[in-house]
Amino acid sequence: MTDTARKLRNGVGLGARHLVYAAIAFVFVLPLWWAIVSSLRPNGEVFADIFPFTAKALLPTPFTLEAYAGVFERGFGMIIANTMLVALVTMVAGLVVNGAAGFAFAMFDFKGKRIILSLIIISFMLPFEAIALPLYTVTQQLGWLDNIAALIVPSVANGLAVFLFYQFFSQVPKDYAEAARLDGVSWINILLRIYVPLSMPTCISAALLLFIFQWEAFLWPLLAMPSQQFKVIQVGMAAFQQQYQTIWNQLFAVSVITALIPIALLLPLQRYYVQGLAGAGIKG
């Protein structure tokens, strides 16, 4: 008797629990869900079924892909390609540059190492937004305004990525490198043949950090590309929002495209992304 009662109580408890969790998850998912649904509706139907609110507001009826077609007709394909280019070049160059620096810090002792390392830590403690305005002046002095270099080059060297590689490479037993050195293997080959294959998780973390950083960049591309000839996605979206305020379904389509690309990357790889970000906090 008491056994059944307990089972029943557990069952009710689990049900109540699921109810609470589902309600919270609903709040998290609802905005993106509504965006997806509305991007698949004709523009005139986006606000249908909301006053009074019915569940039909959360279903893509009537269904149409015209918003996506419209978005690409307005050149959003180009904007996505631009952003991909910036993000991928930054990612590849960033892995090389920051990985090399991390390797040098981990493998060698040299004069001023501690000072340089603290400079690197300072450089990532201060969020990028804080220096965006003065960075504009630097870019102007270099003559890089409206040049794609202004979007890529300043983001390649990343203190956090250097630090991640440094931390990881320091943990690799020194014997590996020493044994290889005695066999006459060059440092570059030690880095490429031993350290890089070992550091794949760190490479993924750093690559995600660099990619997402560029994908989400807003203030900097806004300042660095005054003519907006070369538009990246976040700035393109903001401009789109101002220009086509009432083409709701296209606004939603743009948002959905912008969101789904990083989500597709992050869902399978989020563990690495979090590890990368937490790298900044680990030493604390």
Place this chain on the structure above:
Amino acid sequence: MTRSRSPALLIAILLAPALVGLVVFRLYPIELAISDSFHNVLRGQQLFVGLDNYLALLTDSAFWNSLQVTLWFNLLINPIQIALALGLALLYVQQFKGVTFYRVLFLIPIGVSLPTAVIIWRIMLSQDGLVNGVIGMAGVPAQPWLTAESLALYSIIAIATWKGISYWMIFIIGGLQNISPEIYDAARIDGVKPWQRLVFITIPLLRPTLLFVLVADVSINFLLFAPIFMLTQGGPADSTNVLMYEAYKSGFVFGDMGRAMAIVVVVVAILLVIVGLQFKLLSGPKEAR
């Protein structure tokens, strides 16, 4: 020994690109902001004016207003985000069938960039939008979420919180998972109540994680720009005019880079003070070791 000889040229080649990048694009801009803030930088001309840009801020009501807005905004948003993230983490760290599914749903806002979240929420919060529709079910009249002076800042807090908390929740879940379950078992045997468990065990043991989250959250929110730029341009009636937006306006709308840089320096100085305070307050007892 030969193996400990450091090849200087190799070190230089490995380090140079990253170091040059960090010096030119991270450290030099900080120096430049400070030096420009002592200059009158109008139309390419540079005139040393000493503290004039700062002194002008002292008597500038627009600046004081945006300082007030920024501080109020941060006083609200950071505790809200961290309390919610902690609460949700405590819920979602529990093990039961199906919890992974909810965790995946929770991750979705992380992938949605802030500008994207802003666009979606702008439409959700519009007069005919989903939020007004849902509260309409309860008989609450539609609200002008983004256009009323009394609501706009709080709407931005809601948007940034939706976007931000799952991020912080992940860190806190990580911290919670590092706490050994034996401590809780022992507490249960001693008859410690759930809320006491939270206040006397969980939060103290979570201190390093919370400190990291708090510092990172404050730095992000202190420099928040995209939602203001995209939604309200500081309005209505300057109610959302945070310091970063005021700096942007000075430099890029009114072309007064000296004033813009002075504001940037003030923002960074306040940020450093807040972050320093957080370190002192939250890591204090640990320093004793």
